[in-house]
Amino acid sequence: xxxxxxxxxxxxxxxxxxxxxxxxxxxxxxxxxxxxxxxxxxxxxxxxxxxxxxxxxxxxxxxxxxxxxxxxxxxxxxxxxxxxxxxxxxxxxxxxxxxxxxxxxxxxxxxxxxxxxxxxxxxxxxxxxxxxxxxxxxxxxxxxxxxxxxxxxxxxxxxxxxxxxxxxxxxxxxxxxxxxxxxxxxxxxxxxxxxxxxxxxxxxxxxxxxxxxxx
Amino acid sequence: xxxxxxxxxxxxxxxxxxxxxxxxxxxxxxxxxxxxxxxxxxxxxxxxxxxxxxxxxxxxxxxxxxxxxxxxxxxxxxxxxxxxxxxxxxxxxxxxxxxxxxxxxxxxxxxxxxxxxxxxxxxxxxxxxxxxxxxxxxxxxxxxxxxxxxxxxxxxxxxxxxxxxxxxxxxxxxxxxxxxxxxxxxxxxxxxxxxxxxxxxxxxxxxxxxxxxxxxxxxxxxxxxxxxxxxxxxxxxxxxxxxxxxxxxxxxxxxxxxxxxxxxxxxxxxxxxxxxxxxxxxxxxxxxxxxxxxxxxxxxxxxxxxxxxxxxxxxxxxxxxxxxxxxxxxxxxxxxxxxxxxxxxxxxxxxxxxxxxx
Numbered sequence: 001x002x003x004x005x006x007x008x009x010x011x012x013x014x015x016x017x018x019x020x021x022x023x024x025x026x027x028x029x030x031x032x033x034x035x036x037x038x039x040x041x042x043x044x045x046x047x048x049x050x051x052x053x054x055x056x057x058x059x060x061x062x063x064x065x066x067x068x069x070x071x072x073x074x075x076x077x078x079x080x081x082x083x084x085x086x087x088x089x090x091x092x093x094x095x096x097x098x099x100x101x102x103x104x105x106x107x108x109x110x111x112x113x114x115x116x117x118x119x120x121x122x123x124x125x126x127x128x129x130x131x132x133x134x135x136x137x138x139x140x141x142x143x144x145x146x147x148x149x150x151x152x153x154x155x156x157x158x159x160x161x162x163x164x165x166x167x168x169x170x171x172x173x174x175x176x177x178x179x180x181x182x183x184x185x186x187x188x189x190x191x192x193x194x195x196x197x198x199x200x201x202x203x204x205x206x207x208x209x210x211x212x213x214x215x
Numbered sequence: 216x217x218x219x220x221x222x223x224x225x226x227x228x229x230x231x232x233x234x235x236x237x238x239x240x241x242x243x244x245x246x247x248x249x250x251x252x253x254x255x256x257x258x259x260x261x262x263x264x265x266x267x268x269x270x271x272x273x274x275x276x277x278x279x280x281x282x283x284x285x286x287x288x289x290x291x292x293x294x295x296x297x298x299x300x301x302x303x304x305x306x307x308x309x310x311x312x313x314x315x316x317x318x319x320x321x322x323x324x325x326x327x328x329x330x331x332x333x334x335x336x337x338x339x340x341x342x343x344x345x346x347x348x349x350x351x352x353x354x355x356x357x358x359x360x361x362x363x364x365x366x367x368x369x370x371x372x373x374x375x376x377x378x379x380x381x382x383x384x385x386x387x388x389x390x391x392x393x394x395x396x397x398x399x400x401x402x403x404x405x406x407x408x409x410x411x412x413x414x415x416x417x418x419x420x421x422x423x424x425x426x427x428x429x430x431x432x433x434x435x436x437x438x439x440x441x442x443x444x445x446x447x448x449x450x451x452x453x454x455x456x457x458x459x460x461x462x463x464x465x466x467x468x469x470x471x472x473x474x475x476x477x478x479x480x481x482x483x484x485x486x487x488x489x490x491x492x493x494x495x496x497x498x499x500x501x502x503x504x505x506x507x508x509x510x511x512x513x514x515x516x517x518x519x520x521x522x523x524x525x526x527x528x529x530x531x532x533x534x535x536x537x538x539x540x541x542x543x544x545x546x547x548x549x550x551x552x553x554x555x556x557x558x559x560x561x562x563x564x565x566x567x568x569x570x571x572x573x
Contacts, residue, residue: 119325122290122398123388124315124342137329213329213372 009183016184020172024191027168030158031199033090035151038097042146045098046105050131056106063099071096071160079164089161096157097150104146108139141214144207148200155196159188169195234426235267236301236395238287243296245282245453256282257453259296264445266395269422269429271439274449274456274476280432282453284398287430288317300396315339318389318397318427322404324381326373332358332384333369339392357387362417379410386418390425399431403438415442436477440465440484448473462488466551485551486514491531494550496540501528508532510539514550517542 013020045063049056074092082088112135120134136143162170169188176185208215240263245256257279264270272280285291287298289310298305305313326335333354340350358365361383373381382402389397403411403418419442422429433439439446440461447458450472457469465485468474478484492510501507506520507530520529521544528543 113323113325113328115321115323115325116327117325118290119319119321119385120327122288122314122319122321122325123339124311124313126311129342134327134329138327211329213374 005182007182008186012183013187020187020191023167023169023171023188024195026166027155027158027170027192027195030086030089030093030161030166030168031151031154034093034097034154034158035147037090038094038150038154039101039147041094042098042101042105045102046109047131049102049106050109059102060099063095063102066095067099069095071157072163075160075164084164084166086166088164089158089166093154093157093161097154100150100153101143101146104149105139105143108142108146109135111142112138141207141211144203148203151203152196152200155192155199159192234393234395235428237266237299238262238264238270238396238428238430239299240283240286241297241299243283243286243293243298245279245286245291246294255453257286257293260453260455262447262455262458264428264430266428267426269431269442269444270447270458271431271433271443271445272447272449273433273436273439275451276434278449278451279453280447280449281400283449284400284430284432287396288314288319288398315342315392316394316396318394318399320385320389320397320399320402322401324373324385324402326381326384326388328373331370331372332363332376333365335373335384336388336391338388343392353391357390358384360390360421361387363387378406379414382406382410382414383417386421390421393425393427395427397427397429397431399429401433402431404433404435411438418442437484440477440488448476450476482551483515483518486518486547489514489550491517491542494542494546495553496531496542497528497546498540500538501526501530501541501543505530505541507538508542509534514542514547518544518547521547 045059049059071092074095075088078088078091082091116134116138117130120130125134158168159170159173162168162174169192172184172188172191174188176182176188240260243260244258247254247256260279260283262270262283272283274280282291286293287300287305289305292306300313300317326332327338333351336354336357337350340353345353354369355365358368363380363383368376368380368384373384376384382405385402389399403414406414415438431439431442433442443461445458446461446464448456448464450456456476457464457473459469462485464473465477465481465488468477468481474481490510491508491512491514494514505526505528506524508516508520510531510533512531517529520526528541530538531540531542533539
């Protein structure tokens with residue numbers, strides 16, 4: 001940072017509004033894809049656990065190991081295989097969502113009261129109807145809690161994907177660091193936090209909307 | 216003649232419009248595990264229930280009565296033996312289809328917390344694919360039938376109702392598709408005694424009105440005697456000790472075990488089952504100043520009145536208040552003897568198998 005320069009140069013921000021919007025869009029897209037794919041994969045893993053409960057240990061172990069790999073190390077490992085691509089970014093982002101979401105989906109399904117399950121089966125629900133009409137709706141608060149944690153973490157993590165040229169708000173942070181220029185760095189960091197808070201609030205509202213019985 | 220009278224509880228349902236199916240268990244057993252650690256849940260039970268009967272399975276906890284009930288809608292599969300509903304071996308039927316034709320109520324009710332009361336009651340009709348207008352009408356009808364105001368409760372969620380109201384919704388939900396058979400597992404066990412009594416009375420009325428066959432599990436012998444047209448007493452180890460109408464169970468228990476289980480006050484319980492309208496009264500009113508009882512009262516009321524007033528006889532009056540006779544201690548004793556005499560030991564019973572004795 002050049003001495004005497006203000007911490008935030010507003011004129012830079014106003015002249016780069018289009019740029020800011022584009023990076024914000026990229027960030028949302030990267031996060032959205034990661035959460036979407038991660039959720040579907042977690043759902044499949046949770047279904048495996050529902051059918052074969054002994055799989056719970058191995059699945060949490062594997063997703064737990066994935067969760068602990070440092071993102072930079074993972075990208076470094078993937079680049080020779082998948083290159084500086086969106087695929088590389090998403091493989092990393094998705095793998096970090098699996099542990100949290102799988103665990104919450106399993107916990108949510110397991111928390112469905114036994115008497116509810118018994119009366120549903122006793123009245124003639126098929127296994128699939130039981131899952132989609134009874135267990136999933138009742139597990140929704142716990143599942144959405146997992147989605148919220150995974151989403152806020154992923155929004156933070158997505159800033160790292162700028163390192164492999166995938167844009168997003170991390171682009172500004174990277175630019176700020178490389179050019180010793182505080183304004184884009186602060187813009188990137190601030191918007192990333194604001195985005196996390198906004199999306200989290202939206203998910204809370206959504207949960208209240210779809211679980212009227214829990215009020 | 217007495218025989219006819221004292222079997223009134225059995226004919227209570229037999230006289231109904233055909234709304235029920237027969238249920239028969241033939242040598243049904245359920246064993247868990249194998250070898251030396253095998254646990255016997257239900258041991259070679261045979262039980263025949265006539266269409267429209269209200270059969271109460273009663274016994275101490277862990278005696279296999281709930282397991283027996285759950286084998287009828289195939290929540291549990293028997294290890295051996297066969298179960299027939301309306302003459303059909305249920306192991307040859309699709310389990311899901313079978314369950315949709317059988318009403319099922321459990322103690323914890325198991326209402327779906329995320330659905331409104333109307334949605335809960337509509338469960339089976341929806342599974343059966345009824346159109347929405349028919350479902351809506353049926354839900355209204357059912358909620359009224361179980362004594363709830365559809366306008367008030369329809370849009371509520373289960374957590375917004377009291378325990379007794381939830382239990383009523385559970386019964387309405389089970390009745391939704393007019394099942395010819397209801398399975399009920401201690402349905403009134405979790406509510407307080409006053410509400411329980413009211414729910415029992417209302418359910419008896421529903422049974423009389425709809426005429427479905429009922430299998431009802433309880434550990435409470437008084438509830439069994441009050442509700443059942445027949446009572447199946449289970450003993451430890453999943454054995455059936457006796458299956459008989461309540462009056463007969465009390466008058467001639469098949470074993471010491473059954474006698475102990477129905478209680479040392481079984482004579483008093485029997486008195487409560489016999490209406491003054493059904494006994495041979497002394498002609499004419501009782502002595503001057505004798506207490507009076509309506510003919511709809513039972514022998515236990517009569518005994519209680521005799522003991523508390525120290526009178527020699529009680530005058531029995533009809534609905535119009537006119538004396539139709541009198542009852543004394545001696546007459547009560549005679550009425551009990553009549554019943555005992557009408558059931559000789561080991562008679563080939565006409566109300567279904569009397570069950571094995573141990």
